Amino acid sequence: MNQIDSERDVQEPSTHLLKTLVGIHAPSGEEARLAGYLLQHIQKEQRKWKVKPEIFTGPEFQDCIILKFGEPRTAIFAHMDTTGFTVRYGNQLLAIGSPDAEPGTCLVGYDSLGPIECYLDYDQEHHALYRFERAIERGTSLTYKVDFHETKRAIESPYLDNRLGVYVALKVAETLENGVIVFSCWEEHGGGSVPYLARFIYEQWKVRQALIADITWITDGVYPEKGVAISMRDRNIPRRTYLDRIIAIAEKNRVPFQLEVEGMGSSDGRELQVSPYPFDWCFVGAPEERPHSPREKVYKKDIASMIKLYGFLMREL
Amino acid sequence: MNQIDSERDVQEPSTHLLKTLVGIHAPSGEEARLAGYLLQHIQKEQRKWKVKPEIFTGPEFQDCIILKFGEPRTAIFAHMDTTGFTVRYGNQLLAIGSPDAEPGTCLVGYDSLGPIECYLDYDQEHHALYRFERAIERGTSLTYKVDFHETKRAIESPYLDNRLGVYVALKVAETLENGVIVFSCWEEHGGGSVPYLARFIYEQWKVRQALIADITWITDGVYPEKGVAISMRDRNIPRRTYLDRIIAIAEKNRVPFQLEVEGMGSSDGRELQVSPYPFDWCFVGAPEERPHSPREKVYKKDIASMIKLYGFLMREL
């Protein structure tokens, strides 16, 4: 019965969930809103899951959430935050992470005077600013207004990076028997939650294998609809023996995948790499077009292959 | 009586203390001199304090000092080090942190041949060098010669960043009932003490709320004599829910304050953010003119508002 329920979830309801996740305003530092939604969702859905997880949340975890299933060996890290902008002085904006948008992009947020829907612009020195009918309070965060498009082959929306990673983690949770799922904060802007999350799961359960469920880029070597990307390196270099085990599992189970090799970019994996705990990590995620723009695009085949590969990896690593 | 003593301290003697702190040569890596002075001062003054703190010092803390008062929930971090210069080869100088001074600035220090009073200069490629009657030993550190000016409204001196933060922490100590005060090292040059200090206070007392008592900049949005700055972000972004609590306490208690929003700069807060402990942090400090120059200037109203706000925050957070 659970099986039937979860199969049904893979179809229509799932796009609905992703659309909801994408629409929650939660740039780095303000993940509390998304965390609140996820906790409600998990409380409601877990009765359909194969294994009911132990949930770790509260002040010791700031706005992060840890789910522990069975006897874990491997942890999935999916960051909850997005890029965005902070209102500085006058109509100046500062970037949160690395947003990439054109003048005229619609930005939304809230301050004590109410909801905001304003427009992005740039001055002659390419400094970001907003156009709005009133002044916005200092420190207010703004994110892209969501325009979610779905076709038979692809999804186009802002913030697939990384609401899609969160979504994949929730899909994997449905059938997960042993493992940890971590929803982390601040990934787009300097990090800071992964070190204590790593400490916790290492000290509690000696877990030191990690998979980074995040979204990567379509490039001259990673193509649309060719499967999830297994990243052999980005700015950081994971341990080769761990990489080889992941690639072997993907090959054995005939999941479509692509090998990514980059010199730039980083992820929650970087923070695991330099944490005081001996984590092996690997970035495994679908590639997208137009990263950090209001029109990120991911192909459904690649999402399906990402979910499938995570299932095998969590069982076999 | 203690009350009377400490009130008296707020007046004339206090400027004397600040002047003394500013005059101690202790750039990053050589904080031992200042730590020695502070320990003596604390030993002497603590009998006048409302609560006598437990003092943590010694090799396990390098040159840092931790004071623990009562049942702590929140820690003040005040860094002891300053910017400066290191003598390289010949008459070359390397920066410690980011000093900002003109040719002709007088620099002081010591090497095995005795005290040094030399002059800063720059070559045609803007490399720093010294002019002195003899060669200075490799690795010798130099700092600005102190010229301390006080008017009715302001104090002008090098190294108000961060001897003024240290001074404020000592003023707050006089009436502090519950809390931790941390005197840290290396803030101006890459950090390195905050991670183990954070580990200690988190493991010992589960303290995970922090306030960064440091000096910030007068800018196009932060003005002189408008009160202490509460920084909503710099290079790093603190957790919004913690920020909101701090702002609410400042408003409720009608302490003059200003909201700062920056994209650059960082503090001991950055190291708390990325430490393996779940610290909330916020930079709360008076603004200054001419940061890192021999003529930093801070207004007395802003110092008073900084001391006052710390009092409320340590009680109410």
Added chain:
Amino acid sequence: MNQIDSERDVQEPSTHLLKTLVGIHAPSGEEARLAGYLLQHIQKEQRKWKVKPEIFTGPEFQDCIILKFGEPRTAIFAHMDTTGFTVRYGNQLLAIGSPDAEPGTCLVGYDSLGPIECYLDYDQEHHALYRFERAIERGTSLTYKVDFHETKRAIESPYLDNRLGVYVALKVAETLENGVIVFSCWEEHGGGSVPYLARFIYEQWKVRQALIADITWITDGVYPEKGVAISMRDRNIPRRTYLDRIIAIAEKNRVPFQLEVEGMGSSDGRELQVSPYPFDWCFVGAPEERPHSPREKVYKKDIASMIKLYGFLMREL
């Protein structure tokens, strides 16, 4: 007898060991090969050592190795990895660390089709690429083909940085009574092992004194054949009181040494500096010509002085 054996080792066999170490393909992320060799070597040689160390290895240490002798107070850190290149897409190469080589340099490695011996080239925008008779698999690592030259005065070879540091640590091990030797990973490419190695040795044995056995540069202030360099600073600044103790030991024991003062460069020391453990650290290593090139050159006098100084430091610190 052990004495005689170890004296013999100082002569001819030692060059043989260094040559072997230099020839093992182990860039950052692929240290497993070198670690495997070192474990075999240590198992075989330790019976000749003054004290038989406890050996720590296995998944909790990834590819690192810790040797513990007697009652340790000080740890030697020697990184095992080297710079190199990763094959990206087509014939593109990405740097591992900062290799510095001319077009035409011979590079070697392995992929599933067998051993590789190809040539380095650069395109017009100075992007690295390889020239080879077949395509090399994505993610394959390449290192310089070793051409090892020894004269009466010097050794010339790639990867003296840091196989020479590993070699020195093994020489020191022969007579070490109390101390820790750590063989670390990823130093050339962002680090990541030192934080957990530091945690382990601090938590196990309260060791918080460290020496970085690595190779530095011949510059306008550090000369060939003038002795091992004691680095007073690089990008990071160690604690002055620890530095002074090291310099005093070198002086007292009349080991030839030079004081280095730099504003750039870093080492495993940086990771100790910012770790959540209160480590004092100092870089102590021979200088070389042409760092990170296929023709690094170190003078034998400087190697001898490095080994000698480490002996004194491990006894007297």
